[in-house]
Amino acid sequence: MQQMISPPRHGTMINPRASVAGIDAANGQCWYEIRALAAGRVEIFLYDVIGGWGITAQQFVSDCKEAGVFEASAVDLHIHSPGGDVMQGFAIFNTLSRLKAKLDIWVDGVAASMASMIVCLPGATVHMPENAWLMVHKPWGGIAGDSDDMRDYAAWLDRNEALMLSAYMNKTGLGQEELEAMLKAETWLNGAEAVEKGFADTLEPELQAAACVNQNKLKDYQNMPEQINNLFGPRAEAPASQPQPAQNPAPQAANNPPAQQPAQQPLAGNIDITALAAQLQQQMQAANTERVSAVSAVFDAFPAFGSLKAECITDISCSAEQARTKLLNALAAGTTPSAGPGAVHIHAGNGNIVGDSIRAAVMNRAGYAQAEKDNAYNGYTLRELARASLVDRGIGISGVGTAQAMVGLAFTHSSSDFGNILMDVAHKAALLGWDEASETFEQWTRKGTLTDFKTAHRVGLESLASLRKVRAGAEYKYVTIKDRGEPIALATYGELFSIDRQTIINDDLDMLTRIPQAMGLAARATVGDLVWAVLTSNPKMSDGKPLFHADHGNLVAADLTIEGLDTARKAMLLQKSGDRRLNIRPAYMLTPVAIESRANQLIKSASVPGADANSGIVNPIQNFVTVASEARLDDSSPTDYYLTAAQGRDTIEVAYLDGIDTPYLEQQQGFTVDGAAFKVRIDAGVAPLDWRGLVKVTKK
Missing domain, CATH: 3.90.226.10 (2-enoyl-CoA Hydratase; Chain A, domain 1)
Incomplete structure (x- = not known):
């Protein structure tokens, strides 16, 4: 932040x-x-x-x-x-x-x-x-x-x-x-x-x-x-104008003495607090003299209020604006207003009350924040807010002829942060779309971090079979561990959208909310596409064999039955690293939507489906995994399913640039649109890490 x-x-x-x-x-x-x-x-x-x-x-x-x-x-x-x-x-x-x-x-x-x-x-x-x-x-x-x-x-x-x-x-x-x-x-x-x-x-x-x-x-x-x-x-x-340094300047000749130096005005080795205080006192006196002159000018046309004038001059905290308010109150004393007083808005903020208030008003209209009852900009259209971002910051628009020119000025003027305010709202919408995206891959994949776009290699160390016994007084010996490296690299995925002057003039709030929200949802779906493509495309691993292969012991041909599921479960449990059993237990069953109901019935039943309820035949695989269906798997095969180990095991890694796992929104003023262009992007990479935490089951 x-x-x-x-x-x-x-x-x-x-x-x-x-x-x-x-x-x-x-x-x-x-x-x-x-x-x-x-x-x-x-x-x-x-x-x-x-x-x-x-x-x-x-x-x-x-x-x-x-x-x-x-x-x-x-x-x-x-x-x-x-x-x-x-x-x-x-x-x-x-x-x-x-x-x-x-x-x-x-x-x-x-x-x-x-x-x-x-x-x-x-x-x-x-x-x-x-x-x-x-x-x-x-x-x-x-x-x-x-x-x-x-x-x-x-x-x-x-x-x-x-x-x-x-x-x-x-x-x-x-x-x-x-x-x-x-x-x-x-x-x-x-x-x-x-x-x-x-x-x-x-x-x-x-x-x-x-x-x-x-x-x-x-x-x-x-x-x-x-x-x-x-x-x-x-x-x-030093040079009299801009410096002309050289990257590799020649040394000064020893027989060429420097020019005579003029006398320097000495500065103290430490800050002179007395001199600093005197300087501040002079500044305060000058400011007070200016204040007194401004306050006196307020009362020049109203000599009858001499006592109020003296009171305002004596009060060093009273500015000319405050004196003018006191004078107006004194002039209005004893009169009856023709209408009741309007709403009074009192704000105390961080010096950017205009920007913060406009931002809060847009967030409220977009449905991302509650209305602030004292916010003077509540209910303003986008066009009115663009005008306020200029006028309420003291930027004159009397010479601006059209509404389009006024909105364009709000986007481009250095003292207006109207474009940044709209970007904040669009970013909020994009993050909302990201959070609302229905994806399950994060439950079982490993999250990783990459710091650049170069291809990296994830090293999985082969496990030790056992530790050697060390006799009393003997030395410990170094062990040789084989490794293998699975490649992974980042790629950038993104789209552009623009908020132009017509959007503001037409008060089209959907451009600020629905489009960025849809792009945030699409960003997460893009990462999901990459994950599920790894399962269905069966890429080659570093040993030259596909991820799911008979030599890897993770490719099973079986029907969707108690026996078939038990066979797949055993295939993962019996995986080895060298001569050592890894004892990896399945945690999730990834199924096409077509067989989700049947899978839940087989796994959640207390007894074997089809047997007599009183037969006492216990379901041996009851609740051994959590079923997660994915519609993308139906496009590949409506019958194939997968078992995966729990999150944290080496299965599939989803890596993000610098660990940032949410969409990034960037604004750019350009000549291609009359407003501001916004870019939504996500930098991500997906790759399989190890085959032993994954099992694929194909129909016989």
């Missing part, structure tokens, strides 16, 4: 940093450069403070799109950065995580703080020279407010740290406690140490730093190794 990070709503706040220095404006400077090369290759250079000079991650993503980063076949990301703004870093990390290209990351000098998290992008190969450095520490920030504000802010910092820890753990495989200790201590790792800890994958030869970064950014690092000073220089030595 994705974690939502919401900052505290009160107090004067300093945005959290994963770098312990501020950002100084410098005209013409940029902390990144993107180069589109030949053959679909792109180079990205993150050189300096992330989020510096007022250049945001939004601009970075826009430039990536323009340079074709998301369509590239290979991306080289070069990093030489002391860190920067946490939220900008998260945006970059999440954006680059979606790259489908081959990603190589090069730490050219230093990857500190937030830059070290970007190093941990999933699926990337990280290269570090021996003299490069990587640093991890805790994010920091500050707030001026009451005790509740400070506790909220501390919790917010903890959530930011948890997200950084997750990225570090996924990349390195280190435990949470070890990483928490590294962050707390501000840990610096050179190239060899970073490879050893798992932050980097390849150790490269030593290189001279490719470019210089503002040295002031490093003065607040308490545990920085002395060698790192050689990797950085003052801003006067």
Whole structure:
């Protein structure tokens, strides 16, 4: 589940940093450069403070799109950065995580703080020279407010740290406690140490730093190794425009001294709390001056309410909007309204009350959630909700001429999450269809996990006949165990559907519910098709023989009788591994629908069917298995049936990518539809593991 990070709503706040220095404006400077090369290759250079000079991650993503980063076949990301703004870093990390290209990351000098998290992008190969450095520490920030504000802010910092820890753990495989200790201590790792800890994958030869970064950014690092000073220089030595680093820069000549460095404004080695408090006090005073001016303007046309004006100015928590409300109440005092008051909607939420309320309203209309009585959007059509997602976020639509244009704007505007809201509802419908699909294969198959689409081999170790006796003082001996490998590979199954502007204008809720629900049901049925196809197609095993074969001892010719079932039961019980009996007991009988009733009659009867009820002849196979019918088996043969061992035994494995056994829904804005296209997919693979837990019975 994705974690939502919401900052505290009160107090004067300093945005959290994963770098312990501020950002100084410098005209013409940029902390990144993107180069589109030949053959679909792109180079990205993150050189300096992330989020510096007022250049945001939004601009970075826009430039990536323009340079074709998301369509590239290979991306080289070069990093030489002391860190920067946490939220900008998260945006970059999440954006680059979606790259489908081959990603190589090069730490050219230093990857500190937030830059070290970007190093941990999933699926990337990280290269570090021996003299490069990587640093991890805790994010920091500050707030001026009451005790509740400070506790909220501390919790917010903890959530930011948890997200950084997750990225570090996924990349390195280190435990949470070890990483928490590294962050707390501000840990610096050179190239060899970073490879050893798992932050980097390849150790490269030593290189001279490719470019210089503002040295002031490093003065607040308490545990920085002395060698790192050689990797950085003052801003006067950095290029005046975007950096032009080289992948393998030449060393600086010894007889060529650096240019004279201008004086640097010193920064404290630690955060100056007094200076920080003074800065916050100035900000609060400036904000209060602005508030007083705005409140005074509210009363300019109403001099008779001087006492109310003074009261509002004195109350530092009273905003101009609150003052306007108090003035309206005072003006309305003593008057009688012509109609009763309407419904009053009071909301307190996480800062996204519009999006959450619209989502709740659509979920209620779709039948997936109860109506919230205080939700102002209850009963709105999809068209009205699209309008609200714009207007109630302050996005003007007066210049939008048609309903289709308005709905299109709701899909595409960066401040509107209307498309994401619809995707949440469609995903809920797809999962509902998946859960409602009537499939029985999960009762007896083994669930597995594959991490990629390469063919894997499941190894089944041959069992030991017995353990050898060890005499007193004698050594234990190693045993040789034969193995065999059954191949299994993932494949992707999916379909597309779209929600266009006509759907919203026509208030066609079925497009949001029934179609995704049907696709979720189809996704589970697709996996079921793969499982039952293994039984009916009788594929070859690693020994070159079919899954069901006389040499495997799991192919029986018998009628559907007490004797026939008992013969099949014995065939499974008498299976061997080497010279040892495995004693595998059947747990399920898989039948075509045509013989389900007869199978239940034979297995559930207390006495042998057809014998005198008082004869005392006990049914020897009563309830020895659970009958599960499957209509797909009728298409292959209405008389053949199967016995299978209990779940957990090696029979048939159903593997999912990363263990995700539910459909994945992905949204994409495109030019092929006037709205949003959605892709429903499931990544699954099915293969037989062992023949000894399966028996096939064919009619004589």
